[in-house]
Amino acid sequence: MTQKSGPNRRAVLLGLALAAPVVAAGCGGGHGKKSASKSSASTGPAPSDPGRDTTIMIIRHGEKPGSGDPGFDEAGKQDKKSLTKRGWERSQALPRLFAPNGTGAPVSSGSAPLPRPATIYAAADQGPDAGAHRMRQTVTPLAEVLHVPVNTEFAEGREKELAAAALAATAPVLICWEHSKIPPIVEALGASGAGGVPQKWPDRFDLVWVFTRRAGTWTFRSVPQHLLTGDA
Incomplete structure (x- = not known):
């Protein structure tokens, strides 16, 4: 469930926590609570079905612990x-990419604008098949x-x-999603044949893969992202 506290309060809390240095980010549902909403059915058209027009964007979670950089x-x-x-800084910056100023207006990132998401999925981080919390937190x-x-609703492997x-x-x-499991998502969508799709997700946290299906054809x-200093 999404917390009722607004973005300003969350930003203040995050800034205070990072100065500690710890992180206090406003993530819906909080640690130990399920923020999922089964707003999308688990059944749908087969990926091989041309189906209706759609746009599906995929991102990797934000930076993870390693080499003395804790989570x-x-x-x-x-x-x-x-x-x-x-x-956490990337997580807090994502609204600038998909919803600048909270308006949901499209923003350009060196190419065509990115649309405002109407449906958001992250890998399950609660329950028997739970993975890391990074996807939900992002x-x-x-x-x-x-x-x-x-x-x-869906755990890694599904x-x-x-x-x-x-x-x-x-x-x-x-x-x-977890970057190593993104190619299977692309394949399951039926979009792996679109021109220019890499076989693997690059060793980067700052990309958005955008798949658009029009009249049964994927592009x-x-x-x-260009959100943080050091993003390519």
């Missing part, structure tokens, strides 16, 4: 399944600005079911 949960406690300080500040629930749900969901769709573009 922090929403309470500022060190947690290897959570985002690092930079990962998109929750954006979801709160857009007033769109984060659907965490990419085919996720793809079917995304194809049936209200578009544009945004998926935040692909990779959009740099």
